Amino acid sequence: xxxxxxxxxxxxxGRIPTCFTLNPDEITEREAEPYYLLLPRVSYLPLVTxxxxxxxxxxxxxEDVEEMWFEYEGTPLKWxxxxxxxxxxxxxxxxxxxxxxxxFKSFPDRxxxxxxxxxxxxxxxxxxxxxxxxLKHKSQVVNDMQKKxxxxxxxxxxxxxxxxxxxxxxxxxxxxxxxxxxxxxxFRIYQALSERLFIQKLFRPVSPEGNTHTLGDxxxxxxxxxxxxxxxxxxxxxxxxxxEPLLETPLQWLSEHLSHxxxxxxxxxxxxPTD
Amino acid sequence: QSLSLSMTPTQTAAWRKQIFEQLSERSxxxxxxxxxxxxxxxxxxxxKKGAM
Numbered sequence: 001x002x003x004x005x006x007x008x009x010x011x012x013x014g015r016i017p018t019c020f021t022l023n024p025d026e027i028t029e030r031e032a033e034p035y036y037l038l039l040p041r042v043s044y045l046p047l048v049t050x051x052x053x054x055x056x057x058x059x060x061x062x063e064d065v066e067e068m069w070f071e072y073e074g075t076p077l078k079w080x081x082x083x084x085x086x087x088x089x090x091x092x093x094x095x096x097x098x099x100x101x102x103x104f105k106s107f108p109d110r111x112x113x114x115x116x117x118x119x120x121x122x123x124x125x126x127x128x129x130x131x132x133x134x135l136k137h138k139s140q141v142v143n144d145m146q147k148k149x150x151x152x153x154x155x156x157x158x159x160x161x162x163x164x165x166x167x168x169x170x171x172x173x174x175x176x177x178x179x180x181x182x183x184x185x186x187f188r189i190y191q192a193l194s195e196r197l198f199i200q201k202l203f204r205p206v207s208p209e210g211n212t213h214t215l216g217d218x219x220x221x222x223x224x225x226x227x228x229x230x231x232x233x234x235x236x237x238x239x240x241x242x243x244e245p246l247l248e249t250p251l252q253w254l255s256e257h258l259s260h261x262x263x264x265x266x267x268x269x270x271x272x273p274t275d
Numbered sequence: 276q277s278l279s280l281s282m283t284p285t286q287t288a289a290w291r292k293q294i295f296e297q298l299s300e301r302s303x304x305x306x307x308x309x310x311x312x313x314x315x316x317x318x319x320x321x322x323k324k325g326a327m
Binding site: 006007010011016036037038039040043048049096097159160244245246248249250 | 289290291295298300305306312316
């Protein structure tokens with residue numbers, strides 16, 4: 001039987017095959033061919049799309065190029081969400097490759113944050129890690145790390161170096177055995193087709209009576225609509241990294257093994273396709 | 276450290292097995308037909324160049 005450590009590798013090396021197509025309204029000097037890439041699920045769009053930018057810049061004049069942004073079927077894609085979350089939330093039941101439209105003008109300021117450089121992604125990523133550690137360990141682990149340790153986490157993600165990242169990240173996953181888990185589980189529940197961005201509240205991995213909390217316990221408290229009563233037809237798929245863990249899966253285990261590199265467990269609740 | 280210490284192997288088997296199986300299915304679905312695609316992040320290799 002596979003080892004739990006294999007799950008960490010599977011999560012890290014998850015890839016979404018993607019076809020990038022230039023928005024037809026962009027001004028080009030010649031026809032822009034689509035560009036195909038395998039995108040890491042755990043990374044961020046602007047961090048892994050340099051090749052896409054270069055590819056389309058070749059057919060455009062410099063004066064027609066503004067900040068690059070991405071759209072899927074009319075929805076601007078938030079670069080500060082991990083790529084896998086964007087895919088699960090917006091496109092999980094569509095045919096692969098994932099078809100993303102690339103824009104170089106009319107930046108949708110109301111929907112997206114600007115991302116002028118990778119240092120903005122780094123700041124966002126590190127602030128998520130710090131927030132997660134505040135929930136898990138009252139910030140004790142991240143505050144005990146040195147600047148170079150923080151850099152190691154970031155460089156590991158940026159350069160797709162699993163071993164480099166996990167050599168440091170394992171410290172953020174430790175907890176006192178007698179407590180049975182983290183103080184609180186860093187999680188976010190995203191709902192497709194909702195104006196509300198995501199649900200994030202305090203939730204412990206173990207009940208006051210000492211019982212292990214499961215994914216089902218979390219959903220019951222945070223998003224009961226996602227659960228199905230006996231005899232009811234399933235209305236929602238609950239996806240983490242593109243898979244549907246059983247509701248009895250312990251939350252602490254999920255937090256340790258299926259969190260994104262930002263140390264949050266990102267959970268997507270998607271309406272079951274009706275057709 | 277693992278939470279599963281407090282649970283029996285039969286109790287843990289179903290959910291854990293299901294995660295392994297689904298990750299394997301995900302890999303088939305999202306990767307098997309697309310292995311010829313370029314990786315977004317190249318795995319760089321250090322090459323030592325001599326000065327001579």
